[in-house]
Amino acid sequence: MKIGLITLLPEMFAALTDFGVCGRAIREGLVELVSVNPRDFATDKHRTVDDKPFGGGPGMLMKTEPLVAAIREAKRSVAGDGETKVVYLSPQGRRVDQESIVEAASNESIIFVCGRYQGIDQRVLETEIDEEWSLGDFVISGGEFAAMAIVDAIIRRQSGALGDHESALQDSFEAGLLHCPEYTRPQTFEGREVPSVLLSGDHAAIARWRRKQALGVTQQKRPDLIAAQTLSAEQQALLAEYASDKE
Ligand code: 9D3
8 A cells, every 4th residue: 555645843753653563564564654844845045945825814734736736636646646645634624533544544555644833725725725634622733643543553454464363353442442441460469369250261151251251341432333223132131240340
């Protein structure tokens, strides 16, 4: 997969390219990141990439011509004459969830436009951008950290990116449930014991306990996720058991 990144701060993406699962996937060529910097398309002596908003007011916008030239160069570079989706990251976008990640990860290519300053000209949005995505209702300083989180999530979905023990199918949210609690050594930590079923060696009992905990924890922390699905008879019984275990 080829991922285009329109950014005035391409060095930030070292956090993605140089570490961990994503670093390895990129080094192995499972994913290719192509950064295009609008500054390289600025034509004046100072290589200006910002401009004032018409109508006045505080703050600057990204300068239109270098931004559009960079987007068009990225389209050519990641998709040639073919189609590719262009996503603008902004506080006005639709909130990203795992479903959008799964869909995005199934494409041959995608381009993320990282805004800086107060954003981009509306006409660029209308003519160059297919979708507008947000991380949620909080303010960050530009699109780069959002792009990094989203590209990490996309790279995890590429086959071969994860080891067997960390398969993407096991990722939280794919089943619409949170993960159950986990425990590691020591067996007694500051007087607190690991649940005995996990030490029993009874794999069926352990699997059942984990399903029950996942349901209970999700009900407690994210009732919206439970409300969004239809529980099987077994799941309803496990939830009832979770509630009575707590008493
Ligand atoms: C002046 C009003 N604000 C616009 C709603 C200012 C503003 C805030 C933040 C302008 C740009 C930004 C930069 N934010 C992003 O680029 C961004 C973002 C975010 O702030 N929150 C959640 N998701 C995202 S994705 C990109």
